[in-house]
Amino acid sequence: MRVVFLGTSSGTPTLARYLSSVAVVREGEIFLFDCGEGTQIRFRRARLRFSRLERIFISHLHGDHVTGLMGLLMSLQMAERVQPLYLHGPPGLQEYVLTCKRLLHTQFAYQLIVEEAGKAGVLCDTPEYYVECAPLEHRLFTLGFALQEKPRPGVFNVAVAQALGIPEGPLYGRLQRGETIVLEDGRTVRPEQVLGPPRPGKRIAYCPDTRPCENALALARNADLLIHEGTFGAELHAEAVRKTHATVVEAAEIAKTAGAKRLVLTHFSPRYRDLEPLRQQAAAIFPHVTVAEDLMEIEV
Numbered sequence: 001m002r003v004v005f006l007g008t009s010s011g012t013p014t015l016a017r018y019l020s021s022v023a024v025v026r027e028g029e030i031f032l033f034d035c036g037e038g039t040q041i042r043f044r045r046a047r048l049r050f051s052r053l054e055r056i057f058i059s060h061l062h063g064d065h066v067t068g069l070m071g072l073l074m075s076l077q078m079a080e081r082v083q084p085l086y087l088h089g090p091p092g093l094q095e096y097v098l099t100c101k102r103l104l105h106t107q108f109a110y111q112l113i114v115e116e117a118g119k120a121g122v123l124c125d126t127p128e129y130y131v132e133c134a135p136l137e138h139r140l141f142t143l144g145f146a147l148q149e150k151p152r153p154g155v156f157n158v159a160v161a162q163a164l165g166i167p168e169g170p171l172y173g174r175l176q177r178g179e180t181i182v183l184e185d186g187r188t189v190r191p192e193q194v195l196g197p198p199r200p201g202k203r204i205a206y207c208p209d210t211r212p213c214e215n216a217l218a219l220a221r222n223a224d225l226l227i228h229e230g231t232f233g234a235e236l237h238a239e240a241v242r243k244t245h246a247t248v249v250e251a252a253e254i255a256k257t258a259g260a261k262r263l264v265l266t267h268f269s270p271r272y273r274d275l276e277p278l279r280q281q282a283a284a285i286f287p288h289v290t291v292a293e294d295l296m297e298i299e300v
């Protein structure tokens with residue numbers, strides 16, 4: 001999976017940082033997490049294709065996470081999108097979209113499927129992946145998300161298959177799909193005889209605006225990549241508590257406790273120009289940390 005940070009500022013955009021949005025590209029499909037103002041411009045700048053956009057996940061209805069949504073949806077209409085688009089988010093998201101549509105006198109020819117979640121659960125479940133959500137601790141109802149790939153079958157060992165006398169062709173495919181087959185001479189071959197160990201799927205957790213909490217920890221558990229807000233440095237801990245945000249040190253503690261492999265901090269207060277001091281604060285707790293920049297890309 002390829003993760004592209006489209007906006008990394010909190011509250012207001014700066015010349016260098018747009019508002020919250022992260023794109024995840026998986027097998028040609030694009031998932032968008034949050035859609036702050038200007039997301040569609042960053043989306044184009046990152047050379048992502050609107051036609052590949054499958055699902056949008058909105059964490060909460062604070063403006064810096066959602067004000068880019070209507071513009072993006074309208075651009076999809078202008079691009080003559082026909083395939084459906086899934087929009088997942090907190091209660092109120094449907095009303096927000098419908099109200100904007102009505103007041104802006106806009107219609108979408110494509111099907112926009114809005115699914116609201118008011119508690120922890122699974123938002124979509126496909127043969128290859130699923131997405132979990134769980135409420136975080138913020139002054140407005142906020143969801144965190146985790147995209148979890150399902151385990152893939154092990155690598156097919158052609159040499160072993162040949163040694164077993166399995167003819168090349170459709171039987172290979174059936175074994176790869178986990179089926180036991182019967183050869184012409186009556187012997188049976190089980191998939192585990194020719195497949196390596198299952199390959200675990202990757203996990204990407206997205207924890208936007210929140211105080212450190214159990215649900216953030218659960219979403220981040222064993223994540224290959226944890227994307228966590230780090231609005232403030234440790235020196236502004238009191239402000240972080242008051243505004244229900246996390247400091248970069250608190251985010252690092254979540255990553256460490258959860259056993260995440262890598263942490264990327266985002267959603268920085270616009271007061272910070274140089275983020276290296278914040279990175280150092282976090283790295284003292286959790287060394288494998290990066291501070292996000294707009295248009296930064298990471299392979300997971």
Ligand SMILES: [Zn+2]
Pocket residue numbers: 010011020062064065209267
């Ligand atoms: Zn925010």
Ligand SMILES: [Zn+2]
Pocket residue numbers: 060062138140209
């Ligand atoms: Zn917020």
